[in-house]
Amino acid sequence: MRDSVRGWFVEYADRLTASDPGHSRIRMALSGVVGMGSALAVEFLLGVLTEAKPAGLLVSMMLGAVIAMMGTMALSGLTAGKAALTALFFPVAVGVGLTAGALVGNRSTLDLVVFVAIMFVAVFIRRFGRACFFYGFMMWMGYFFATLLHATVSALPGLLIAVTVSAAWVLLLSLTVLRINKNRALKATIRAYDAQARTVAREMVNVLESSPAEERRFEHRHGKLMSKQAGLAEAALMVEGWSEDANALPPGWSGAALRRRMLDSQHILDRAAGSAVALAGKDPTLVARARDAAEMMAQRDDVGARAAAEELAEMAGRAEAIDGDGWIPARHFALAVLGFLDLAQKALSPTDEADDDEFKPTAMLAMGNLPGSGAAFKDVPARGTRWNPAARLDMVTRQAIQVTIAAIIAIYFGRMLSDTRYYWAIIAAFVAFTGTATRAETFTKSFNRVLGTVAGLFASIWIANLTAGNVGLVIFVILASMFCGFYLIRISYAYMIFFITIMVGQMYSVLHEFSDGLLVLRLEETAIGAAAGILVSLVVVPLSATDAVRAARDAMFADLRDLLKGAARYLSPETSRPAVAETGPGTGGSAAAGSPTHPVPTEIAVAAPTASSPDGSDEDSDEESEEDSVPSTLVELDAKARALDDRFRQVALAAKPRIRPLVMGSRSLNSRRRLDLYNALAIRSRALVVGIRSKPVEHPEYAATACLSLAEVAERLMTTRPGQPMPELSKPLEDADTAILQSLPTSSGDFHGDTNVLRPLAHLHDLLSDIAVKPRNS
Template identity: 45%
Template sequence: MPGRWRELWDRLVASDPGLGRLRMAVSGAVAMATALGVEYGFATLLGADAQGVLISMLLGAIVAMMGSLALTGSDVGEKVRTAVWFPVAIGGGMVAGIAVAGSTGLMLSVFVVVMFLAVFVRRWGPAFFNYGFMAWMGYFFASFLHPSWSMMPMIVGATVVGTAWVLLLSITLLNTHAPRTLRRVVRAFDARARAVARAGSDLLTHADRPDVDGGRARRRARRALGRRQTRLAEVALMVEAWSAERGALPEGWSGPALRRRLIDAQQAVDGIVAGADSLAAGGSPLAGRAAVLLDRMARRDDAGAERAARELADATGDDTGTPPPGRLAARHLAAAASEFVALARIAEAPPGTAEVDDFEPAVGLAMGHLPGSPAVALDVPVHVRWWNPLAKLDMTTRQAIQVAVAGTLAILVGRELSDTRYYWAVIAVFVMFTGTGTRSETFLKGVNRLVGTLLGLFASIWLAGVTAGSTTAVLVTIVACMFVGFYMFRISYGFMIFCITIMVGQLYSALHEFSNALLVLRLEETAVGALIGFAVAVLVLPLGTRHTVRTVRGALFTALSELLVAVAQRLETGRIEPAEDGTPRDLDGLARGLDDRFRRLALVARPLTRPLVWGHSPSQTRHRLALLAAAVTHARALTVGVRGDREENDADVATACRALAVASDRLAGTTPGYARPDAAEPLTRADVALFGGRGDPPGTWVTDPVRSPLIHLHDLLAELAQVDGRARGEAGGPDDPRTPDVAAALAVAAGAPRPDGDPQRAFAVASLTRALRRQLDEVTASGGPAPDGWWFADGTAAQRAAVPPGRHAARVAPRGD
């Protein structure tokens, strides 16, 4: 396959990991289309009249649509156990609807009760989510299609036939083949890694060109690089989840082995991102060569990428003479690209020794996909300013109450617009509290439903004229809309509603009830339902977005603290103690758990990244998410760095890990955007442990695979806490007790023991030494000689006699001078 076409195929594979959306769309369209034919044949065999045929076909379509979503996975027994209750759920709703059909007031009251119960039962898992929805749909059909008791045998029969048909399809033609799906998800991981390389190549290309737009193109390219790096972590979690499916792993592989292989590949990609970003920011003349390397990697020209990596490494020069700018970043990028290509070459080869430990995935699957925001917000309590006993209710009970209140209001207001079509307002309300966790998500879903309905209205009017008089054209349009709507569902809910609005228009056209006024009425009722739903989400037991973000962010910091403590244990004793409940732990699993914590945070924080919620700054939210994403990346790198046996004594590094763990714990209870002063003390201890008087040779601090991620974590946590976790040699006058002693700085720089008797002084001395050491590392790691003389902490030259008050300098000199 030519490189360009191969890259286009990679983009398609990367956009739909495991082809999950395509599988859902095909399953929904095939199940619904065939169920219509099966139910038509069933009703005809029974000699049903026109109303009976219509009810049978509609019930079959509903069972097929819901069943195709519910009967996912590869476990046939689980599918049978789930499907056997479909007729009970729909039949129960139908019986309740027929029983109260004689009284409008009673029918509407029971409608609200059914809505409450349909949401309340979600607490018992995904299967009951579908049962509740089916019971609600059964009551809806019974209330508005007015079947009689004499039709119940046919209705039950139609439901059983529809259930049997969709179950048969789900275990035969539409069955999920777990090994094949896992291979596709792993293929999507590789494709997204290549997409990261493409974004890096674009960034370097912009850096190699004249700046004609004020740097906007470079900033866009840098943001695109960050987004693709985040999407790579997401598909890595999908591999994690599918690895736990029964029979999914190929022979010779185990869950821990596949997790380890992907973490190694992800670490290589992270190195590519860091190198590309550094080269682009520094305007290095090596950026052009690096862009060529990443372009070849993106086009799957792995042999060409290896040649380009060698050429880039050669272009950095030898260890003599003046190195070109960006030499160190270019070498790191070349090494990372070579490592990824080497891993890609053996991607299908199982490890030499298979793991035998039990595999516990960091995240599970929900209907074939990663869990959404409702699962994230499930255990988040309502934040109230005054005492409210209802605030202690769990999420499903709260949403059931919200749905009941909103449904009641939708019935009252909707009936003012239409006595017969008010159910569109009720449907809008019910769906707004389905698949949402916070009030911001509820609002966005209502807006998407309204916009999708509005745009679909115009399309429906046009298509009604095109398909008028042709039953075949109407059915084809309905099935096509079903397919496209399901395919786009996880990308754009508004687009799905656009397709559903067209389906509704086609249905009314087939029933000879279509009119422009009818669709306008649907838009009005939908608007009423959306407004009521949002008002209830805000006023009745609201789950605030900021409060949810704060809670999930705290869980992320707690997970980071747990990982840092585990690293410290690994450095101190060579093993990791089990969790409090006795569950074994490993660093790879903790790293993947941290990845999932960040995914959860990004899900619930998404509304805050847009200018839709008052009283916040989207740019600041995006910046804090970027800081947390970087912290997760460096934490993962830390787990990779401590795998092997280390020759040196890592007591100080373990101390730094534990200090950073304390800082993470203290950040867990902080509101985003607010300072956390008590995090400064453990950050100070970590700073002293990492840099206080070690006397390491220049260059080791940048290249050390353990201390380098810890340095980055320290700085990121300090910025998130909005405290100065180290003295930078700029603040404090000559009489300030925090001012470091120059003689002590010289002693520490020369390798003398640090002044442990004075923690503040030790901290300041260590930080000054650290800043100078970083300057030396950048020079010596690039092959340059260590400069002699006096230097400020920012790396600029100084004279001892000319150091102004409030600034501090130290002399770079060989040990013992």
């Protein structure tokens, strides 16, 4: 079936859709090409009307195209008023750079000093918001053009007219053909979510085709399944981001209702994934039917998947009667598949559940995408704060200092190689600190820039020979390269640079300056700038990836603490800490099980200690701020569960350079294991929230006790350095274990009516225990 043409088409269509939620990548690529290409035509028409000289016309066209390219990104997703206000200052930003460059003239030393100062200011003003991020780039680009072309003061009016026309044109485009329809973007993101859900089902097939006996293969496939589940959470976060605008929502839906539907869908898929992992290697007949159901679900054969799941449920019932192997995960898998199919059938049906007029998304989108590391880790301090005052500055100021020093190094060594092309080294040093936060990210980006330049060099030479003398074909290659570069940049920065190198080769071909030696020189200058960026990121107020991971991990534990306290508040609002029997370590003892009236030890009734006071005491201000973040309603619990997904995304973002092969191809298994544990925490927390609102809890007082005990563990973990032994956590872990067991029947160790809440609590207990008891996992 998998080898059929339809199966192949569906699989790769889903993979393509899932890779670009909301069509943000293709939208950015098309916007860049349309903006750049049309601006070239507009500037050409302006030059013809003003009877500009060929040299001046070419300069105006290049400058206008660059401004249009950056302008389309700057105006993406803005309202008409904000877009007009932002575009109004495009000519101002470029004009500052152009004027500075023209006034400096050909005075070499002053030229370089001002260039470095412009770079510092361009980075420094990023603190004032998204618009200033692009203004800084445009100011830097204006100075670059002025110095590169040796612009004079007399040429400024013509250049400023070209910039103004380009800004007006790109504003017109952003308000018309490039305007984002948020309702369509949300629908496209939901389709991407569904496609990602189908890819999760495909990974379930792979897991079911393996066995725990094949340890390495099974662990690899299990890891890929968890990775797809994390991708599903990111798609859900993007759905939430687009839901901020009530006009984007489907009729009859609220943002909170859509969030709840996504949480329910994720929870069902999480159950199916967990059951598939538990079922692998069990009864071959059950595994085979489960595999069929998962494969049909992956190929969107929902009718066949339903039939297979129903048959699997019947087979599991027969296996239960003879105490067969694997009937429990088989039944859970079948029910999860049926639940997902039921939910998929009514995916577009309106609902008034979880209505909330003041919906606030847990993750705000930036240009149609989730925020990057710069936004996530802007408050993480750099290394060396004790002895280096600069390390105490905010991230934007630190990066401005880093860019300045890197530029000085790039200029010094770049000019030793070439007095005329050293600006390539400056560009490489400048962009090394754009979109990065940690020194590991800077290294990765700089390395990818060199890698992309090397690969693009050979492609550029070959393509330049094919397009030589054909202006139309050259323009097509330039625009196609721009499209491919923008579309693939989020997959790897190396792809972007590969296509930019091809584009640069075509531009120099038009200018009749193309040569193999010129591209080799560009590679050498790029390597100098990249090396300068890497060196500075390592020694000048460096931000460690380890510190970023620690900060994101601590924030995740803080949100987990708040979620657990909120769950306890919702489950048992009248009881702070109910009776928990004092028992020995481990299971909590059989004497306590099934004893709802067991007395409460005084020390257990104390509220969990806060980060500011581990001994249980706390200042009023800290207590108030913590209480403000504790959810008290189901809607707020939903929001906190989604916030945990975003926290895990930030942890994974910070840890990415540590778990992906770099130059030496190394991979940190411990980092991967820790990520899997944090991912599992988000999954089980989501299950807890869904379980709380699925049915009334039979023994809410004990579930509340377990929640508060686990909240104490999460709080202690967030105030403890990773790798540090935490024996003091054994007590709250035992309390949680005892409270969970007290909800079980005296005669049986199986869960009963409270299973939807107790099972995720038990899983959270095991995960937190694994992190606390095994420090390498923290």
